[in-house]
Amino acid sequence: MKIFEINEELIDEFSDALWLEDGLSRNTLDSYCNDLRQFSLWLERSGNINLIDARHADLLDFLAYKVSIKVKANTTSRVLSSLKRFYRFLLRQGKIQTDPSLNISAPKLPRNLPKDLTEKDVELLLNTPDVNQLIGLRDRTMLEVLYASGLRVSELVNLKIAQISLDTGVVRVMGKGGKERLAPLGEEALNWINRYMAEARLKLLREKVSESLFVTVRGFAMTRQAFWHLIKRHAIQAGINKPLSPHTLRHAFATHLLNHGADLRVVQILLGHSDISTTQIYTHVASVRLKQLHAKHHPRG
Numbered sequence: 001m002k003i004f005e006i007n008e009e010l011i012d013e014f015s016d017a018l019w020l021e022d023g024l025s026r027n028t029l030d031s032y033c034n035d036l037r038q039f040s041l042w043l044e045r046s047g048n049i050n051l052i053d054a055r056h057a058d059l060l061d062f063l064a065y066k067v068s069i070k071v072k073a074n075t076t077s078r079v080l081s082s083l084k085r086f087y088r089f090l091l092r093q094g095k096i097q098t099d100p101s102l103n104i105s106a107p108k109l110p111r112n113l114p115k116d117l118t119e120k121d122v123e124l125l126l127n128t129p130d131v132n133q134l135i136g137l138r139d140r141t142m143l144e145v146l147y148a149s150g151l152r153v154s155e156l157v158n159l160k161i162a163q164i165s166l167d168t169g170v171v172r173v174m175g176k177g178g179k180e181r182l183a184p185l186g187e188e189a190l191n192w193i194n195r196y197m198a199e200a201r202l203k204l205l206r207e208k209v210s211e212s213l214f215v216t217v218r219g220f221a222m223t224r225q226a227f228w229h230l231i232k233r234h235a236i237q238a239g240i241n242k243p244l245s246p247h248t249l250r251h252a253f254a255t256h257l258l259n260h261g262a263d264l265r266v267v268q269i270l271l272g273h274s275d276i277s278t279t280q281i282y283t284h285v286a287s288v289r290l291k292q293l294h295a296k297h298h299p300r301g
Helices: 003-023 026-047 056-068 071-091 121-128 134-148 153-157 186-199 202-206 222-237 248-261 264-271 281-297
Strands: 169-172 180-184
Touching: 003 026, 003 056, 026 056, 026 071, 056 071, 121 134, 121 222, 121 248, 134 153, 134 180, 134 186, 134 202, 134 248, 153 180, 153 222, 222 281, 264 281
Parallel strands: none
Antiparallel strands: 169 180
């Protein structure tokens, strides 16, 4: 049996075990397997080595190679996680005697703080689209939904009408790793959705049929790129000069909730974060804002 076939068989066994034992989603399993196949290919090219015979030094060299080709730290960290889990599996199965991934630490991830929009900034941004125009009404509704729910941009543009419950005021979202969550929308966003559905959506579709909630002037589903362009355009019109990203309103959603006393774990659930340390980034932004307010308004600030 060729080395490639041996490695593929090991990866398939590992994937099946994860699916059966941990019930991981297909997306997560695919990520693990893709990482292992990259390592397998690198081993073959480096010295015709199979996965079972890989040494501690081979893993270090592979990770160093990833760094040398400018792979991001969070991606390299995920690759290491895949390798560690794989070799723990081989050890349990008795296929190896020592774990070559032991004592290898993940690279430190940069903790970039989200760009902070004030509540006034958000009001300016939300009020910019001309809601008397079809596109303006659609844009206003998208911005309202994003700020009200904290959805990721990919989740927003992929929203289907069936995911929205106007009666209960929640949206059902399939997030990262195939995990489902419910996100409250609030009365304001629901009002805009109702108006958009009544006044704009069918006209934008131009007799086309689509499951997508938000559509373009040609009646097709919105894309991340199109939404990013519209945010930048409306921010310029609103006079907002701060650096923005597609997730600017998601960041504002989290920061403003914390500023108003929301519990960190509640915000974690609303954002769909599996790790609370990801959500804790926003506590720094919120604390900075509180310090500024204290300095401005306290008599001894």
